[in-house]
Every structure is written in C-alpha cells, then in structure tokens.
Amino acid sequence: MSLAKPDALKITITQKVALGLGLVGLLILSLALFNVNFPNKSIILWLTLGVITIGTIIYSRGAYLTKLEGIKNDGTWFKSISSRGFWGWSAGILLTAFYIILYFYPEYLGLGKDGAENTGIIGLFDPLSQLLSGRNASQWFVYGTLYTLAILAFGYKFFLKYRHNRYQQVRTFSVMFFQLAFAFLIPEFMYVMNNDLPYYDIKSIWPLNYYIFDEWSVKGFLTAGNIGLALLVFGILSIFVITPILTYKYGKRWYCSWVCGCGGLAETAGDSFRQLSSKKLTAWKLERWLIHSVLVFSIVMTTAMIYTYLGYKSNEFWLTRGVFITSVIALLTVIFIGVMVFRHKEFGKDAKYGAIGYFAIIALLLIMHFTGTTDQLFFIKSGSLRSAYGIYIGSIFSGVIGTGFYPILGNRVWCRFGCPMAAILGFQQRLFSKFRITTNGGQCISCGNCSTYCEMGIDVRAYAQKGENIVRSSCVGCGICAAVCPRGVLKLENDSMKGRINTNEILLGNDVDLMKLVNEK
Amino acid sequence: MAVKDLTIPSTIFLLTIQNNMEHIVIIGNGISGVTLARHIRKLSDKKITLISGETKYFFSRTALMYVYMGHMKFEHTQPYENWFWKKNRIELKLGYVKSVQTKSKTLHFNSGETLQYDKLVIATGSKPNKFGWPGQDLDGVMGMYHKQDLENLEIYAPNNETCKRAVIVGGGLIGIELAEMLNSRSIPVTFLVRESSFWNGVLPEGESAMINRHIINHHIDLRLSTNLREINADENGKVKSVIIHETGEELACDVVGLTAGVSPNIDFLQNSEIETGRGVKVNRYLETNIKDVYAIGDCAEQHEAIGNRRPIEAVWYTGRMMGETLAQTLCGNRIKYNPGHWFNSAKFMDIEYQTYGWVHGSKGRPEYETHFHWKHKDDTKCVTIAFNKNTNEFLGINTFGIRMRHETFDKWLTEKRDVDYVINHLSEANFDPEFYATFEEQILKAYYHQLQTAI
Ligand SMILES: Cc1cc2nc3c(=O)[nH]c(=O)nc-3n(C[C@H](O)[C@H](O)[C@H](O)COP(=O)(O)OP(=O)(O)OC[C@H]3O[C@@H](n4cnc5c(N)ncnc54)[C@H](O)[C@@H]3O)c2cc1C
Ligand code: SF4
Ligand code: SF4
Numbered sequence: 001m002s003l004a005k006p007d008a009l010k011i012t013i014t015q016k017v018a019l020g021l022g023l024v025g026l027l028i029l030s031l032a033l034f035n036v037n038f039p040n041k042s043i044i045l046w047l048t049l050g051v052i053t054i055g056t057i058i059y060s061r062g063a064y065l066t067k068l069e070g071i072k073n074d075g076t077w078f079k080s081i082s083s084r085g086f087w088g089w090s091a092g093i094l095l096t097a098f099y100i101i102l103y104f105y106p107e108y109l110g111l112g113k114d115g116a117e118n119t120g121i122i123g124l125f126d127p128l129s130q131l132l133s134g135r136n137a138s139q140w141f142v143y144g145t146l147y148t149l150a151i152l153a154f155g156y157k158f159f160l161k162y163r164h165n166r167y168q169q170v171r172t173f174s175v176m177f178f179q180l181a182f183a184f185l186i187p188e189f190m191y192v193m194n195n196d197l198p199y200y201d202i203k204s205i206w207p208l209n210y211y212i213f214d215e216w217s218v219k220g221f222l223t224a225g226n227i228g229l230a231l232l233v234f235g236i237l238s239i240f241v242i243t244p245i246l247t248y249k250y251g252k253r254w255y256c257s258w259v260c261g262c263g264g265l266a267e268t269a270g271d272s273f274r275q276l277s278s279k280k281l282t283a284w285k286l287e288r289w290l291i292h293s294v295l296v297f298s299i300v301m302t303t304a305m306i307y308t309y310l311g312y313k314s315n316e317f318w319l320t321r322g323v324f325i326t327s328v329i330a331l332l333t334v335i336f337i338g339v340m341v342f343r344h345k346e347f348g349k350d351a352k353y354g355a356i357g358y359f360a361i362i363a364l365l366l367i368m369h370f371t372g373t374t375d376q377l378f379f380i381k382s383g384s385l386r387s388a389y390g391i392y393i394g395s396i397f398s399g400v401i402g403t404g405f406y407p408i409l410g411n412r413v414w415c416r417f418g419c420p421m422a423a424i425l426g427f428q429q430r431l432f433s434k435f436r437i438t439t440n441g442g443q444c445i446s447c448g449n450c451s452t453y454c455e456m457g458i459d460v461r462a463y464a465q466k467g468e469n470i471v472r473s474s475c476v477g478c479g480i481c482a483a484v485c486p487r488g489v490l491k492l493e494n495d496s497m498k499g500r501i502n503t504n505e506i507l508l509g510n511d512v513d514l515m516k517l518v519n520e521k
Numbered sequence: 522m523a524v525k526d527l528t529i530p531s532t533i534f535l536l537t538i539q540n541n542m543e544h545i546v547i548i549g550n551g552i553s554g555v556t557l558a559r560h561i562r563k564l565s566d567k568k569i570t571l572i573s574g575e576t577k578y579f580f581s582r583t584a585l586m587y588v589y590m591g592h593m594k595f596e597h598t599q600p601y602e603n604w605f606w607k608k609n610r611i612e613l614k615l616g617y618v619k620s621v622q623t624k625s626k627t628l629h630f631n632s633g634e635t636l637q638y639d640k641l642v643i644a645t646g647s648k649p650n651k652f653g654w655p656g657q658d659l660d661g662v663m664g665m666y667h668k669q670d671l672e673n674l675e676i677y678a679p680n681n682e683t684c685k686r687a688v689i690v691g692g693g694l695i696g697i698e699l700a701e702m703l704n705s706r707s708i709p710v711t712f713l714v715r716e717s718s719f720w721n722g723v724l725p726e727g728e729s730a731m732i733n734r735h736i737i738n739h740h741i742d743l744r745l746s747t748n749l750r751e752i753n754a755d756e757n758g759k760v761k762s763v764i765i766h767e768t769g770e771e772l773a774c775d776v777v778g779l780t781a782g783v784s785p786n787i788d789f790l791q792n793s794e795i796e797t798g799r800g801v802k803v804n805r806y807l808e809t810n811i812k813d814v815y816a817i818g819d820c821a822e823q824h825e826a827i828g829n830r831r832p833i834e835a836v837w838y839t840g841r842m843m844g845e846t847l848a849q850t851l852c853g854n855r856i857k858y859n860p861g862h863w864f865n866s867a868k869f870m871d872i873e874y875q876t877y878g879w880v881h882g883s884k885g886r887p888e889y890e891t892h893f894h895w896k897h898k899d900d901t902k903c904v905t906i907a908f909n910k911n912t913n914e915f916l917g918i919n920t921f922g923i924r925m926r927h928e929t930f931d932k933w934l935t936e937k938r939d940v941d942y943v944i945n946h947l948s949e950a951n952f953d954p955e956f957y958a959t960f961e962e963q964i965l966k967a968y969y970h971q972l973q974t975a976i
Contacts, residue, residue, distance in 0.1 A: 010707070068870075068871055070870070071871070074590050074591055077591045077592070077593065077594050078591040079591075165954065166955075166956035167954040167955050167957070170956050280602065440924070441926070442838055442927060443838075443864070443866050443927055445583040445837050445866075446581040446583070446837075447581050447583050447584035448581060448597045448598050448599075449584070449587060449593065451597070452593050452597045462600070479954060479955075483954070484592075486868040486873065487866045487867075487873070488866065488873050488925075488952060491953075492955060505560075505563070506845050507842075507845075508928060508931060509842060509860065509861050509862070509864055510842045510846065510859075510861060511842075511846065511856070511858075511859035511860065512935075513859075514846060514849065518845075
C-alpha cells in the first residue's frame with residue numbers, strides 16, 4: 001500500500017509522519033500474519049485501514065498541494081521506488097511474494113481449512129465481512145478489501161497530482177466508483193439477497209472474467225431464479241453487444257481506464273510505475289504474440305469447458321454440443337470474413353496474423369470435437385485445460401506477474417501482454433472505433449515525454465513527430481501522454497472514422513505545395 | 522589487348538555505381554541533419570554519413586531539461602532506437618570537424634582523420650552567446666545547449682548543498698527552462714533579465730507581465746532591467762559571485778547560467794571559402810556560395826529574411842522543414858525553402874504557450890497591427906489576437922494555458938479570415954483535453970465589450 005512511499009530524499013516532517021502512519025498499518029497487518037491475536041479485532045482492523053488511508057492522504061497532500069498545479073514528474077527517475085532502484089526491487093519482491101501466498105498458500109494468511117476458524121490476517125477481516133454479508137472472511141475478501149482501499153487511497157493521490165486536469169480526475173473518480181460499488185460492495189449485498197448467486201462483479205466481462213461460464217457459475221445463475229438468469233444474460237450481452245458499441249463510440253478506454261478493476265489498480269496504485277514499460281520494438285512484437293496467444297487460449301478453453309458440461313447430461317441444458325460448437329465456429333467465421341472484407345485496409349500487414357489466429361482456433365475446436373469424449377478433450381482430462389488457464393493465466397500472469405512486477409516492468413504488464421479482454425477491445429478499437437489520439441500539426445519537438453509515460457509502452461512520439469494520429473489497439477486512453485506533453489500536441493478524441501488513420505511524410509508548417517507533393521503520393 | 526578491352530567498360534561501370542552511390546555528408550546530427558538524412562533515404566539510395574562531435578546517436582535537444590529534472594533518462598530523449606540507423610543505412614560518425622576544404626571536397630577532423638564528400642550539408646546548429654563578460658569562462662559558468670552543458674550542470678549543481686544559489690543571465694526561452702530545471706532540485710535561482718519584462722521583445726505586454734508573476738510564484742528571484750557586470754572567481758578558479766551592473770550588488774552563487782540567446786556554431790568554417798555572416802549564408806534553395814555545399818537549421822542565414830521571419834531561425838520546426846525541403850533538392854527535385862505560416866510553442870514552467878501567425882511584442886510591431894487581449898482571472902491563461910486595424914484581417918494568435926489546433930489556424934490564416942470570424946469560431950480550434958472548462962464565451966464577451974468601449 002504505502003509502498004510507493006520511501007521515495008524522495010527530501011520529504012517534509014509531516015510527510016515522514018504520514019509515512020510512519022502507513023508503515024504502522026502495514027506492521028499491524030504483518031503482525032496479524034504471524035498470528036498475533038489481537039484483543040478487539042474489529043477496532044484493530046478499522047484502526048489499521050484507517051492509519052494506512054490517513055497516511056496516504058497526508059503524504060499526498062504534502063507532495064502536491066504545496067506546489068502550483070502542473071505536471072509533477074520531478075525526480076521520477078531519481079527516486080529508487082520509481083526507477084527500479086533498491087526500493088523498487090524490494091517492493092516488487094514483496095508484492096510478488098504476497099501474490100504467491102494469496103493464490104497458492106492462503107493457509108499462511110490464516111484461512112481456516114475445512115470449516116475451522118480463520119486466524120491471522122484473514123481472521124482480522126472477519127468482523128468486516130460479517131458486517132457486509134454475514135459470513136466469515138476468505139482470502140479473496142481480504143484481497144478485495146485491500147485492493148479497493150489501494151484504489152481509493154491512491155486514487156486520491158492521483159486526484160491531487162492531476163488537479164489541473166479534469167479528464168484525469170473524471171476517469172479516476174470513475175474507476176474508484178466502479179471498484180467500490182461494483183467489485184466490492186454489490187457482490188456482497190447480492191450474496192445477502194440471494195446466496196445461491198455465484199460471486200459476480202458485473203463489470204468484469206468474459207474473457208477477463210474467465211470463470212463466468214464455469215459449470216458451477218452457470219449452474220449457480222440458473223438455480224438463482226430470474227435474477228440469476230438476468231445476470232447471465234447480461235454477462236453474455238456485455239461481451240457481444242455492449243462492449244462493441246461502447247468501444248466503437250469511445251475506444252477501449254471506456255473499459256480499460258474508466259471501469260476495469262485491473263486498470264483501476266494500475267492507474268492509481270500503479271501510477272508511479274507507468275514510465276517503466278518498455279518502448280522497444282521488440283517489446284511490441286512480444287506483446288502482440290503473447291496477448292493474442294492468451295486470447296486464443298481463453299476462447300478455446302472457454303469453449304472446451306462449456307462443451308464438456310454440455311456433454312454429460314444432454315437433457316440438462318437445452319444446448320447440445322453439436323449446436324454449440326457449430327455456432328461458435330459460425331460466429332468466429334462471420335467475424336473473420338467480415339473483417340477481411342470490410343477492414344482489410346486497416347488490418348494491413350496484420351491480416352496474416354489474424355488469419356493464423358482464426359485458423360488456429362477453428363482447428364483446435366474441430367480437433368476437440370472429434371477427439372472429445374465425455375471426460376477427455378484433446379486426449380487430456382477435461383477440466384485440466386480450465387485449471388491450467390486458471391493457474392497460469394488467471395493467477396500467475398494476471399496476479400503474480402501482472403501486479404507483483406509493477407515496480408519492475410511497469411503498471412500495465414498484464415493489460416499489455418496478457419489480458420484477452422484487452423485483445424478483443426483492442427481489435428475493435430483498431431478496426432471499428434471513432435477513437436484516436438490526434439496530433440497537433442507540426443508542433444511536436446520529439447522530446448519523448450509522451451512515450452516515456454505511456455504505460456502501454458506505445459512509442460507515441462514516433463507518431464507525433466510525423467504528425468500521424470495514434471490508432472493503436474493497445475492504447476487504453478489513459479490520456480497521460482496528452483497530459484505530460486509540454487507542447488500541447490496530443491488530444492484524445494472521438495471523431496468520425498474517416499481520416500482517422502493518416503500518414504504524413506511532411507508536417508504542417510512547411511510549403512503547401514511540397515506537402516501536397518509528398519503526402520499525396 | 523584483351524585486358525584493355527575489359528578495363529574500359531568496367532571503369533564506366535564503376536563510375537555509374539559511384540554516381541548512384543553519391544556520398545552525402547551531413548555535419549550535425551540535430552533535428553535538421555537527421556530529418557534530411559531520413560528523407561534522402563526515403564527518396565534515394567545515396568550513401569549518407571551523419572557527423573557529430575556531440576553524441577553518436579540523435580537525441581532531442583529540447584528534452585535536455587527533462588533529463589536534469591528526472592522526468593526522463595537520457596536514452597528517452599533519443600527518438601530512434603540504435604538499430605534504426607544501420608537498418609536505414611545511415612552511417613554515423615562521432616567526431617569534430619575542424620576544417621572544410623571545398624576544393625578537394627575534404628573534411629578534416631580534430632582527430633586528424635579526413636573524409637571525402639560529394640555533397641556537403643552544414644547543419645551544425647548553435648552555441649550559447651557570450652558577450653565578453655569578465656569571468657565568463659570560469660568553472661561553474663555554463664550555457665545550456667549541448668549535452669556536455671548538461672553534464673557540467675550535473676557536476677556543479679547536483680543539489681542545493683553543492684549549489685547554494687544559481688544566477689541565470691538572459692531572459693529567453695532557454696533561461697526560463699534553466700530556471701525551472703534548477704528549481705526542480707530546490708536550488709535558489711536569481712534570474713537576471715535585461716528587459717523591463719520577461720521576453721517582451723517577443724511577447725505583448727499583458728502576456729509578458731503574466732509570466733513575470735508566474736516566475737515569481739515559483740519562488741524565483743526575478744530581477745528585471747538588470748544586467749550582469751562581471752563574474753568573480755574563488756581561489757580555485759570557480760565562480761564565487763556575480764556583480765550586478767546597475768547596482769553594483771554582489772550576489773554569492775555557485776553556478777552561472779548564460780542564456781542570453783544563441784548564435785550559429787560555425788567557427789570551424791572561418792578559413793574555408795564558404796561565405797558566412799552571422800551564420801552560413803544561403804539562398805532560398807539552401808545553397809551556399811560554393812557548389813555542392815548547403816546549410817540548414819540553426820546555422821543557416823538567409824540572404825534576405827522570408828516574410829516576417831528572421832534571417833536566422835533558430836527553432837526546432839524550421840530546422841525540420843529545411844531538412845524536408847533540402848532532401849528534395851538533393852534528390853533531383855530542386856525546390857525553394859518556402860515555409861508556411863509561422864507557428865511556435867514553448868512552456869513557461871507550468872504554462873503552455875502556442876503561437877500561430879504573427880503577434881508582435883512592442884518591438885517591431887507594424888503600425889497596422891493591433892491586439893485583442895483576454896486574460897483569465899486565475900492569471901495562468903490568456904489569449905492575444907492580432908489583427909489589422911484597417912482591414913480587420915486576422916494576423917495571428919498567442920495562447921497561454923489553452924491548447925489550440927494548428928491545422929485550424931493554419932487554415933484561417935490561409936483563408937485570410939477576419940478577426941470577428943476567428944473570435945466567433947474559436948471553439949473549433951480548441952485542442953484542450955476532454956472535460957476541460959472552456960473559455961470561448963468569456964473571450965467573446967470580452968471582445969464585444971472592448972469593441973463597444975473602443976467605439
Ligand atoms: C534547452 C533548449 C530548449 C529548446 N527548446 C526549443 C523548443 O521548445 N522549441 C523549439 O522550436 N526550439 C527549441 N530549441 C531550439 C532547437 O533545439 C534548435 O533550434 C534545434 O535543435 C536546432 O537543430 P539543428 O539541427 O539546426 O542543430 P543542433 O541540434 O544544434 O545540432 C547540431 C549538431 O552538430 C554538432 N556540431 C556542430 N559543429 C560541429 C562540428 N564542427 N563537427 C561535428 N559536429 C558538430 C553539434 O554538436 C550538434 O550535435 C531549444 C534549444 C535548447 C538548447
Ligand atoms: S498512448 Fe497515451 S492514452 Fe494511450 S495508453 Fe499510452 S499514454 Fe495512455
Ligand atoms: S508529442 Fe509532445 S510529449 Fe510527445 S514527443 Fe512530441 S512534444 Fe514531446
């Protein structure tokens with residue numbers, strides 16, 4: 001939490017006190033980890049969360065309110081925490097360890113096994129969980145609470161840092177709201193209302209939410225009556241209808257930097273690390289292979305999973321395996337042909353890779369269909385595919401690497417290299433969206449602030465210095481490039497599709513005839 | 522006999538190869554030289570060599586300040602990855618050219634090496650002005666132009682313990698950047714400005730006054746109408762203090778930044794036949810008096826100024842535009858350097874500034890040019906629109922704290938819109954991020970209010 005703290009050498013006394021407060025909070029949490037039994041858990045818990053929050057607030061006020069409004073990146077590359085120094089590595093290792101314990105060894109956090117009472121840090125959170133939903137805490141409840149707290153506290157810090165920038169403030173408010181309400185409170189209340197319902201954060205959309213179509217989840221929805229059914233339908237509509245429409249209108253930012261929880265943490269708690277993303281061309285190449293492989297994996301995995309449970313009791317669901325697999329293939333084919341016919345130009349050189357991806361999926365699905373028995377797919381035990389995805393992608397990639405490595409690889413490692421949802425949204429953004437970052441004529445001085453602070457590792461300057469709009473599938477529309485640009489060159493806009501992608505050889509400001517001659521060639 | 526028969530055609534063959542592979546040598550790997558090299562590569566297969574005595578790889582000079590401030594590392598200021606040059610077959614040479622022999626088309630390096638060229642382009646940029654102040658070469662006295670200046674600053678002003686105070690001499694764009702840099706490390710700064718108000722040779726009064734206040738709000742000791750008399754040394758030859766000309770006051774300091782403008786960096790041409798004035802003299806085709814020798818960027822001086830422009834234009838954009846233009850000429854399509862409407866931008870601490878067309882300060886303002894000025898009450902945003910008081914034609918705009926769209930103003934200037942049109946359509950030109958407060962209505966109101974009072 002207050003890991004972004006021990007940065008400046010010259011912090012004021014007040015800030016030191018604030019830092020101390022935050023550390024006291026962390027200390028209590030770690031004491032709890034070692035099973036120190038606190039007398040009045042409820043008070044201790046509130047106290048802990050309270051001092052961490054207050055510490056962050058006081059520290060941020062000291063950092064930003066003492067200065068005039070403006071860009072606050074002084075010393076970013078000198079501070080150990082934000083430049084992969086000692087504190088950066090320490091934070092990275094601590095976070096990574098925390099995620100490993102959280103995902104694989106929750107008993108060390110004090111999770112009571114087989115109905116035993118919670119102890120340790122999880123036990124500490126029991127009172128809060130009881131208050132919200134009348135049940136004891138789990139490791140996920142503890143994680144969810146700390147996660148939400150991080151977004152809120154660092155969101156506040158972000159607010160102060162960008163207090164001259166309304167775009168930054170509005171979108172940060174948005175992620176804070178969605179995290180608190182949709183990811184944290186509403187699922188708890190939903191449980192209170194109807195405890196058959198599976199945990200469902202309705203803003204978390206498949207394939208990011210890879211378990212929504214799990215058997216237990218779907219069954220849970222179906223047994224929970226109309227509300228369950230409605231939620232399931234909403235889940236399906238989210239990805240197939242709502243997502244494309246919103247992305248068409250606003251670009252993928254509507255999700256990635258306004259709504260999504262992963263994005264929310266990256267933008268707030270991860271803000272100090274955005275400059276660490278690699279801008280090398282090689283990183284971009286790696287990104288494209290990785291993220292699309294994860295997408296293929298997630299589509300195949302989900303289809304296989306649904307396919308399995310459709311199999312064994314053919315009368316339980318109205319859908320049969322044959323119909324299901326045919327409709328998945330049909331849908332993918334429609335999308336593929338549609339893109340190849342109508343968007344071939346935008347797709348350009350990437351068309352080849354799109355085709356590879358498409359045929360890979362179809363081939364995998366067909367192999368599955370023809371080798372599949374009830375409990376074996378691809379000759380491996382069905383279910384292992386799903387658990388492999390859960391462990392390698394869901395836990396290790398998105399959690400351990402995605403967040404644990406913030407201070408080393410930047411705050412959007414998961415979003416950039418792994419998130420299958422980002423891949424789908426990015427695809428839509430690249431091909432069918434009104435969103436782009438417009439560059440301002442010839443004003444760019446190639447300084448590099450935009451590229452440095454782009455958390456997605458986009459070399460924004462490469463476009464800006466050519467006067468070319470930025471239309472990139474990975475851009476999450478955080479708007480930081482536009483904020484840090486000292487010459488007012490970049491503007492995030494939703495405008496018409498026409499002329500969105502422009503290529504210039506010669507920039508505005510030169511001889512009009514020369515520009516015509518060269519650019520219209 | 523047989524041998525001779527063979528040699529004749531093969532010499533011809535060699536010659537043609539050499540013709541195709543004409544060797545273009547560019548001295549200076551700044552924005553102008555690099556833009557030129559890139560465009561030549563796009564248009565042709567010629568052999569290109571880029572020389573610099575400063576750094577092997579191109580970096581953005583305008584970003585030097587951000588390295589000192591810790592916003593970026595030096596490598597972030599390099600717009601192209603290191604493999605780019607090899608891939609595009611642009612040869613890089615690190616070395617300082619000592620002299621040029623145009624007759625034999627030879628360059629002589631400091632190291633004693635030589636290099637032959639077929640065509641030579643001089644793109645050596647600028648160097649900081651020094652006006653002969655006593656003590657101007659002491660340790661701890663520096664300009665702010667080259668990467669070496671930055672390294673020097675890092676030695677003499679790493680923090681506010683080693684550098685208890687810095688004095689900056691010269692109130693221009695680089696001076697205020699240097700002030701911001703030192704300020705970011707909490708080093709107290711005294712800023713000596715010769716003019717009665719910051720940069721008022723260029724900025725109209727209202728804007729210049731607003732920037733004065735902004736500088737002071739950053740706790741910088743701004744001294745207007747103040748000149749430097751001399752710089753004093755301590756026993757080790759390092760700067761100890763400066764004396765102010767007007768008052769004789771002695772100011773203790775550890776660093777003196779000389780930022781009183783720049784001039785072309787062309788001393789190495791002194792003994793060549795290339796004609797120079799303040800800069801390398803060129804015609805509209807960027808050709809010098811010597812065949813096959815050209816000059817672009819900060820170091821080029823037009824025989825006659827183009828329009829309202831100065832004969833030497835020491836800005837990023839013009840360097841780039843000259844590079845774009847000269848590449849055409851060198852690749853067989855001889856065209857004039859013919860820049861479009863003037864534009865520029867800068868940032869004064871936290872206030873961004875953009876300009877399109879011509880808005881003059883009190884100096885050199887044509888008699889027909891008059892201004893409409895609006896300032897926001899928070900004292901960080903203002904707009905000045907210049908127009909012809911006889912014809913109402915829109916001449917240009919300065920905007921502070923509000924971003925505007927280059928393309929829109931370029932179009933309006935070409936269309937010769939009048940000032941009413943511009944003020945009424947200002948929102949079309951707005952380039953601020955989404956959700957920002959807009960001020961067009963206020964501006965419009967202020968405009969009509971001023972009109973009425975004027976009548
Ligand atoms: C701190 C700072 C901030 C600036 N900010 C802005 C801005 O915001 N906007 C703007 O428009 N302009 C700005 N400028 C001005 C702008 O940077 C210059 O106009 C531009 O860089 C000039 O480019 P150039 O290619 O002509 O020369 P340069 O960039 O100066 O490149 C010339 C190169 O040639 C090398 N060289 C010189 N002589 C020799 C020799 N004999 N042998 C070998 N190598 C040699 C030099 O070392 C240098 O590397 C700024 C300048 C500075 C210093
Ligand atoms: S390009 Fe700009 S808006 Fe897009 S992700 Fe990068 S910094 Fe954010
Ligand atoms: S777009 Fe802005 S921040 Fe990016 S390189 Fe150009 S001037 Fe710098």
